[in-house]
Amino acid sequence: MQQRDKLFINGKWVVPHGTGQIDVIHSTTEAVMGRIPEGHARDAEDAIQAARAAFDAWSATPPAVRAGYIRKIADGLKERSEELAQLIAGEVGMPIKLARAIQVGGPVYNWAQAAKLVENFTFEEEVGNSLVVREPVGVVGAITPWNYPLNQITLKVAPALAAGCTVVLKPSEVAPLNAFVLAEVIEAAGLPPGVFNLVTGYGPVVGEVLASHPEVDMVSFTGSTRAGKRVSELGAQSVKRVALELGGKSASVILDDADLPAAVKGTVSACFLNSGQTCSAHTRMLVPRGRYEEAKAIAKQVADAFTVGDPLQETTRLGPLISAAQRERVTSYIQRGLNEGAELVTGGPEAPAGLDKGFFVKPTVLGNVDPRATVAQEEIFGPVLSIICYDTEEDAVRIANDSIYGLGGGVWSGDEARAIRVARRIRTGQVDINGGPFNMQAPFGGYKQSGNGREAGKYGLEEFLEYKALQLKKPAA
Numbered sequence: 001m002q003q004r005d006k007l008f009i010n011g012k013w014v015v016p017h018g019t020g021q022i023d024v025i026h027s028t029t030e031a032v033m034g035r036i037p038e039g040h041a042r043d044a045e046d047a048i049q050a051a052r053a054a055f056d057a058w059s060a061t062p063p064a065v066r067a068g069y070i071r072k073i074a075d076g077l078k079e080r081s082e083e084l085a086q087l088i089a090g091e092v093g094m095p096i097k098l099a100r101a102i103q104v105g106g107p108v109y110n111w112a113q114a115a116k117l118v119e120n121f122t123f124e125e126e127v128g129n130s131l132v133v134r135e136p137v138g139v140v141g142a143i144t145p146w147n148y149p150l151n152q153i154t155l156k157v158a159p160a161l162a163a164g165c166t167v168v169l170k171p172s173e174v175a176p177l178n179a180f181v182l183a184e185v186i187e188a189a190g191l192p193p194g195v196f197n198l199v200t201g202y203g204p205v206v207g208e209v210l211a212s213h214p215e216v217d218m219v220s221f222t223g224s225t226r227a228g229k230r231v232s233e234l235g236a237q238s239v240k241r242v243a244l245e246l247g248g249k250s251a252s253v254i255l256d257d258a259d260l261p262a263a264v265k266g267t268v269s270a271c272f273l274n275s276g277q278t279c280s281a282h283t284r285m286l287v288p289r290g291r292y293e294e295a296k297a298i299a300k301q302v303a304d305a306f307t308v309g310d311p312l313q314e315t316t317r318l319g320p321l322i323s324a325a326q327r328e329r330v331t332s333y334i335q336r337g338l339n340e341g342a343e344l345v346t347g348g349p350e351a352p353a354g355l356d357k358g359f360f361v362k363p364t365v366l367g368n369v370d371p372r373a374t375v376a377q378e379e380i381f382g383p384v385l386s387i388i389c390y391d392t393e394e395d396a397v398r399i400a401n402d403s404i405y406g407l408g409g410g411v412w413s414g415d416e417a418r419a420i421r422v423a424r425r426i427r428t429g430q431v432d433i434n435g436g437p438f439n440m441q442a443p444f445g446g447y448k449q450s451g452n453g454r455e456a457g458k459y460g461l462e463e464f465l466e467y468k469a470l471q472l473k474k475p476a477a
Contacts (some may be wrong), residue, residue, distance in 0.1 A: 002034035007043055007200065010050035011106040011193025014182030020366040022200070027093035027320045028310050028358040033176045036343055039201030042208035047197035051139045051166035054194030059136045059164040063123070064300055067115040069191050073113035076185035077150075081108065083461035088149060089311045091175035093319035093359070094274050096312050102274075107154040109440060110456070114158035117341065117461050125159040132471040136164030138217030138418075141210030143203070145223045146172035147381075149447055151474065155206060155444075155455040156220045161195065163464035168197045168216070170206045172223075174322055181214050189268070201221060203227060214238045218464070221245070222279075225404075225449050236334040243453030243463055245279070245445055247379040252282040253422060255393065255413040258434075259290060263412035264298040268385060270410065272306055272363055275321055276330075276383040279450075280408030282367075286396050289389040292368070296387060299365045300346045303385070303422065306363040308352045311455050320359040321382060327359040330382030334364050337375035337386070340362075343367035344390055346385070371399045377407070397425045406447030429454070453458065 002024075006013040020038030025031070037043075058066075077084065081104045089099040131300055142156040160167050171179035179345040183198045199206050209226075211219050211234035218241040221231045225246040235242040252267040254260065270282035287295040311319035321327045330348040338344055347364025369376050369386040376386050390396040400409060410432040413419035423431040429446045443459035445451060453463050461464060 001032060002177055003038045004034065004177070007037055007039060008048045008187070008198040009043070010197065010248050012186070016040060021226050023324065024091065024177055026048070026090045027322055028090065030357055034178050036173065036200045039199045040115065041205055041209050043199050044363045045200070045213070047168040047199045048139060048213050048215050050194035051168050051199055054192060055166045057138055058192060059167055061164065063118045063121065068160055068163065069189055070115040070158060072189035074108055074115065075186055076188055077111060077182065078108045080181055080185065084150060084181055087177050087181070088175065088200045089175060089319070092146065092149065092274070092277070092322055093311050095316045095319050097314060099311070100278045103148060103150060106440065107150045110151070110154045111158045113440070114162040114461070117458055118162035129472050131472060133468045133470065134465040135468055137464050137466050138165060139215060140165045140167045141216045141219040142167055142169045142225065143207050143210060143219065143221045144171050146276060150177040150178045150182065150220045153182060155460060157196065158244050159461040160464045162389060163461055165464050168199060168210060170199055170201065170210060173200060173202060173417050176200050185340070203338050203381055204428060208234060211235050214236060216240060218243070218272050220463070228451060238378045241289060241454055244451035245453070246451040247405055247450060248279045248281070248446065248450050249284060249377065249379055249403045249405045250280055250408035250428065251286055251426070252283040252288045252410040253396050253400055253412065254295070255396070255411065255422065257414040258412035260294060261298055262435070264295050265302050266412070267410065268299055268302040269384045270432070271332065272318060272383045275319055277322060277381050280460065281387060282408065282410055283380065283395070284401055285385055285387050286390050287387060289391055292387070292389050296345050296367050299385065302365045304366050308355065308360055318363055318383060321361055325357055326381065327361055330384065333375055333380045333382070335386055337366045337369065337373065338372070340373045340375070342369045342373065342375065342386070348396035351430050371402055375404065382458050387427065393422065397422060400426050404449040407450035416428070
């Protein structure tokens with residue numbers, strides 16, 4: 001078991017103001033796998049003051065020097081890749097093969113990418129008689145979720161540091177152990193004191209300080225839409241910049257000329273990744289009404305092939321959910337879907353056979369789901385796919401857009417131009433065309449109540465920069 005009893009503030013491991021501790025529960029064994037400090041409001045304030053004091057010098061540090069530190073952090077994480085993969089597989093439940101590639105490989109890539117980006121970024125340009133410069137926004141509060149813990153930390157902290165900002169990080173208290181490894185790597189890289197600070201604890205205590213404190217210039221939050229609204233409300237009091245990456249209810253639109261087996265298989269996989277604990281998961285599969293029976297049979301076959309079990313076993317394709325509370329939430333949604341008239345294609349609310357320990361849920365497909373049903377409208381965050389029938393292309397677009405969210409989605413068609421035409425009409429931040437793979441250099445973020453701002457690539461770096469115009473007086477001709 002990992003016992004963490006200090007916070008990382010101003011370049012040192014310090015004893016927190018309070019004595020509370022938070023247990024970290026292993027998603028497969030349900031045993032306590034670690035303990036972390038329950039941070040106090042004063043800990044968050046100390047970290048903010050450290051970040052404020054470090055800002056002037058760090059923001060004036062040449063981009064190439066900042067890039068050097070960031071590259072060291074990428075190398076340090078790479079050296080501890082297997083340790084991190086095992087930790088996150090335990091915390092979150094993602095199967096180990098995927099945890100190595102996505103939960104750790106992604107962050108290592110994105111740290112290295114942040115270094116490369118800042119070395120080549122154009123920080124100033126002449127526009128008429130103005131010199132337009134890009135400057136760091138200031139002290140950043142980063143509040144991150146549990147589903148892709150290190151990756152969501154990375155997509156905030158790496159570009160913020162690259163831009164010249166200083167950071168206070170509050171990771172999710174449900175999957176926080178990986179953040180302590182990152183802090184150790186940052187310490188070993190020799191980042192100046194106060195540039196990066198780690199304070200663990202609960203959102204209503206530490207998170208509220210970060211979102212409301214007048215010395216924090218920007219807060220970047222990933223999590224539930226409900227919590228995101230609270231962060232926005234608090235941030236508005238000091239008119240700080242707020243970036244939000246929130247919930248989703250993404251639709252995979254399978255058009256009548258699509259390769260149906262490929263489209264259904266791709267959609268089920270995009271729904272079940274990380275046991276469905278993915279904000280951009282394709283949880284609504286829209287199929288032509290006349291092909292419903294065929295799509296349903298394929299979906300059942302594909303879903304049933306998702307082997308449920310211990311994420312540390314190489315053969316497991318679907319691990320547990322993060323917590324008992326999440327399991328209860330997901331199974332209650334499945335039951336509600338059935339109560340509201342959905343057809344059970346496969347899975348169901350009962351625990352998978354032979355898995356008495358761990359927060360496991362059967363991979364579930366619900367058929368003939370009404371577009372206005374609860375399971376078609378609300379984010380479930382589990383391995384639950386809703387199949388919705390439509391009559392025309394126009395009808396499919398309408399159903400896809402009938403959501404308070406707008407994060408991801410997909411369009412499948414035998415005609416790529418047609419798929420792109422339909423995708424342009426879907427009000428979301430990202431649409432996969434015929435299963436196009438995730439691109440870590442493309443912008444990621446949402447429309448509507450999925451949030452505002454973008455992460456990843458140069459777009460993620462730009463989030464942490466302000467514009468300044470220097471109006472130059474040109475010499476008389």
